[in-house]
Amino acid sequence: MKVPQNCLHFMWFLHIITAETTAIIRNVITSAQFQEALKSVQPGDYINAQPGDVAVPFRGRFVAASNGTLGSSITITGISIEGQGETEDVGLIIKGDYWIIQGIKIHAAELIIKGNNNYLNASQVSGRPKFGLFLFGNRNRVENCVFTADKSNGTGVMVSGNENSLEGIKVSAKTAIYFGEDSCCGRINEALVSTEMLFLAEVIT
């Protein structure tokens, strides 16, 4: 069959458009696949674990270093991570920007968000880590999450960045939520705390 040259050009053009806009869904069932997916992920992609497909929680320290973009976030769903129970073991670090973390579970390790403009929803950190969630970045949003940290010396949520918001979270720890003195202009709505102390500094609601 003879295809006109301009038609071929048009098809090539379509191919480029498709390649740039198609999100890849990476289903992971092992820790190694999760590590690999975190390295190769692009803006708009999804990294998924189906709880039923994963025999054991993932083990290790997982780093999300890539950036999504405004309007093309990178999404992680359904991941479950088991730490080693050391008080400062870290399960997942979000170093990048524009990630959506939905419905993940971390046990016996910390969750750290260093990047900006990330969204953490319906997730939980349990066990007895020193920090349930450590928020270094700016403009991150945390909703509907549960953080349990060490009752004798742990902090549920440690906030050291700016303009981070916490909405509808539940916290159990020695210190529930600590806004560091270097932190400005955060927001807390409907936090349910089971704890001895709630330290807040520079919070504007």
Ligand SMILES: *[C@@H]1O[C@H](CO)[C@@H](O)[C@H](O)[C@H]1NC(C)=O
């Ligand atoms: C992600 O974006 C930040 C700016 O917020 C930049 O500093 C960083 O280098 C970027 N990271 C990568 C892996 O491109």
Ligand SMILES: *[C@@H]1O[C@H](CO)[C@@H](O)[C@H](O)[C@H]1NC(C)=O
């Ligand atoms: C947050 O998670 C809840 C529970 O899974 C879900 O119903 C809700 O749509 C999520 N919010 C967003 C903005 O995705």
Ligand SMILES: *[C@@H]1O[C@H](CO)[C@@H](O)[C@H](O)[C@H]1NC(C)=O
């Ligand atoms: C926190 O308390 C636990 C026991 O409850 C202990 O094992 C750990 O060493 C303490 N950590 C620090 C930094 O004091």
